[in-house]
Amino acid sequence: MSASLATDPALHLALRDLMRVHAPEATLLASAGESVVRVEAGAVQALPPGAELLPPDHWLDQGELVWLTQEGALLGLLWSAEQVVSAAAVQVLTVVLAAARGGQASREADLLITQLPAATAWLSSDLSFRQVSRSFLELFGLSGAAVVGASLESVFPSAPDLRSQLSGAASGHAVQLRDELLLRGESRRWVRGEAKPYFGGAVAGVLWTVQDVTPEYVRAGEVSALLDTELPLALLGPGGVVVQASRGFMALRPGGAPAEEDPGAPLWTWPSFAPQAESALRGMLRSAQAGETVQADVPLAGGQRLNFTARPSPFTPDLVVLQGPPEASGTPSAVVSQVLSLSGAATILLDAGGRAQLISEQAASLLDLNAAQLTGTRLSKVLQQLGVRLATTTGQPLLLDDVSAPQPDPREILVTLPGGVTRQIELRVTAVEGAGKKPSVLLALRDVSALRHAQAKLRHASQHDPLTGLANRAGLRALLAEVPAGPGTVVALDVDAFGALNAALGRTAGDLLLIQVAARLNDLAGLHGGRAARLADDTFALFLPGVGAEIGAQKVQAALREPLRAGQRVVPVTFAVGASVYGEGATEQALADADVALQHARRRGRAQMLLFAPELRDDEALDFRIEEDLRGAAAAGQFALLYQPVVSLKNGRALGAEALLRWTHPELGNISPARFLPIASRSDLITGIGEWVVREALSGRSTVREATGRSDWRTSVNLSLEELRRPGAAQRLLPLMARHHALDIEVSAGSLTNHSEETLGLLGGLRSRGAQLVVDDFGDSASSLTALTQFPLSGLKLHPTLTAQLPGDERSLRLVQGTVDLAHSLGLQVTAVGVETYTQLDMLRDLGCDAAQGYAIAPALSALDLAEWVRSR
Secondary structure (H helix, E strand, O other), X not given: OOHHHHOOHHHHHHXXXXXXXXXXXXXXXXXXXXXXXXXXXXXXEEOOOOOOOOOOHHHHHOOEEEEEEEOOEEEEEEEEOOOOOOHHHHHHHHHHHHHHHOOOOOOOHHHHHHOOOOEEEEEEOOOEEEEEOHHHHHHHOOOHHHHOOOEHHHHOOOOHHHHHHHHHHHOOOOEXXXXXXXXXXXXXXXXXXXXXXXXXXXXXXXXXXXXEOHHHHHHHHHHHHHHOOOOOEEEEOHHHEEEEEOHHHHOOOHHHOOOOOOOOOEHHHOOOEOOOHHHHHHHHHHHHHOOOOEEEEEEEOOOOEEEEEEEEOOOOOOOEEEEOOOOOOOOXXXXXXXXXXXXOOEEEEEOOOOEEEEEOHHHHXXXXXXXXXXXXXXXXXXXXXXXXXXXXXXXXXXXXXXXXXXXXXXXXXXXXOOOOOEEEEEEEEEEEOXXXXXXXXXXXXXXXXXXXXXXXXXXXXXXXXXXXXXXXXXXXXXXXXXXXXXXXXXXXEEEOOHHHHHHHHOHHHHHHHHHHHHHHHHHHHHHOOOEEEEOOOOEEEEEEEOOOHHHHHHHHHHHOOOOEEEOOEEEOOOEEEEEEEEOOOOHHHHHHHHHHHHHHHHHOOOOOEEEOOHHHHHHHHHHHHHHHHHOOOOOOOOEEEEEEEEEEOOOOOEEEEEEEEEEEEOOOEEEOHHHHHHHHHOOOHHHHHHHHHHHHHHHHHHHHHHHHOOOOOEEEEEOOHHHHHOOOHHHHHHHHHHHOOOOEEEEEOHHHHOOOHHHHHHHHHHHHOOOOEEEEEEOOOXXXXXXXXXXXXXXXXXXXXXXXXXXXXXXXHHHHHHHHHHHHHOOOEEEEEOOOOHHHHHHHHHHOOOEEEOOOOOOOEOHXXXXXXXXXX
């Protein structure tokens, strides 16, 4: 749809009315051509030119925000402050906006992944990288070219355990990954993550989300080093700079008075140490940085000498722990407060009684609280008084006491703030122990709301058809669990000749037709509490609980009976329909059964409906076996040609014969051409079979000519124009017939309804090589009388059903008479087929037919028997 149509007031009115019915409490921002409109409370407002489809900040902080998308492209944003937006509202608005938008460019799932704010990687089932987000590349200092397509081991060779962890997600299970140290050149990153199965772009894989927790490990190393003893100790960085120091270390001056040293200066510049201490301290620092643990007596400013130990930090290799002899030291919680206050983490330190000893500014901001007012209070009680509510991710209420017990793994909770904003928080609880005290608890919080929204969006996109909004095949698997227990019916259907419709109307019009079909099917499914899905381009499925198979199929046909529209054009469309019943827990099998019925209905022609029966599946299995066995039938000598003679009705002279293909299967016996040729036509087998028939018919014609001396003996074969149009078919068959003088070719009347230049060229090529062209089965199937004048034909053959009704059926008699007169007026010969009695022969002769074939003349014969038959006449 063009921009002018998309901005038409009719669209605005439609959106307003749909919102009133489906989502009266919600607000919609939507693209309408080149502009953006806002729909709420029954009013439509066009935003100023240049406005972008961006949500207001408060939409991201509270309520529910749903993205309306088509093929990865954002069509609109639907937001509700309190109520959950219904699936019906999402579906119908997506359909309308997608129809208004038309065929714009799409963004696929892997492009969406590159835009995710979280460090995210999409890996294939064999754990090679399919796509990664920009933030993932930035985290590890990588380029997309070096990652996409590479294996997990080649990108992270230092993490052998990572593959075994991610393999769990590749087998279909969500996995919470252990913290892992990943090395890339000079880069050292502690990461924490999760992996989930993911389906996108029709490919299964693993979605790996990574969080950089290196700062946590750095802080943990610092805190652990400060709290693992009450001895005076300090953390030293490169160059001997003091990163942190305990109170015991700060009280090393004579008399125990606190010193006013600068924590950011090299340790040996502190007034606590004598000038000659520098050499000893530098030596200890070098040894510890090299990985050793060393001891030395270090002179202090007051004249004492204290024994110090220097060792590398177990958590942060570039830090050194310098530990002195036993002294009274500061309160561990105070040290922790000092360290955590300098970190960027959202952290809360609770003492054994649940009182807040520290709330970092990041944590206070996350909870929308004043940190200063909470320090020293019992936090669980204050949160209740201030209206901060905690809940599980399923909505069950929680108290802080329920989640503040130390645990090895993080958990996710929902935090609803006093203003109504709900955030999804990852909470990690760690015990912090100090000497002589009950353990305190450190709460580390991380807001994962944006990440979960992005994951939900990707999950929705992976399970829904972007054009119609219905579930796709992957999403249908999830929906099957929601289908009410049987009995019920599953209906599968597709659009007859949809490829031709697309070619005639254009892809955009074809998409609009599919959207209308989807809307009708979804309404019908909703009416019965069922489900609808789009399985392929023009293939759909419905589950209708409590409805019988025949009634269900009829309801689908009724819902689709009204013509569809493509713009101002009414398009009559027919459908092939297959239906099957299901019982308790048998929906998967019923879908497969309905698909089998659909395949058989499609083969019967247009507008066919078929109910599943077990023999249909047997036929499907037999079709599969026939197709497989056809591949070696010619080489195994299972094919044979029989020839049915054609005689002149004027003088009884034998004119030629029609070659008839026969297949004798070693186990299944004789298989009719009507059974196996359609199967061969659906594959590439028909061309090879046609070539075998031509070669064998040429050989059979030579046999008769040599045995009878009849150089004018003619042999015809049946070749479909569809067969000749296949790649390489004409290039193989035409030269073959040119070398041996062409056989006569019989083509079906139905295939001549195509008057294209290609068809005319194929028939002209055959005629130029000496072939006589005959229309087969004339008078029963779809025929075009203009074909008799358009193409270089020599004659036509009456359909056997016309002959079979003679002499008793007056209507058939007149039809044969009219056909003979018409053909003769155009200079064409007429041959009657299927002549069974001499009475029929006499009548056909009286009607002016030129020739006949059938059991009244002779049955189908082998080439040698045919030669003997010709000699005997």
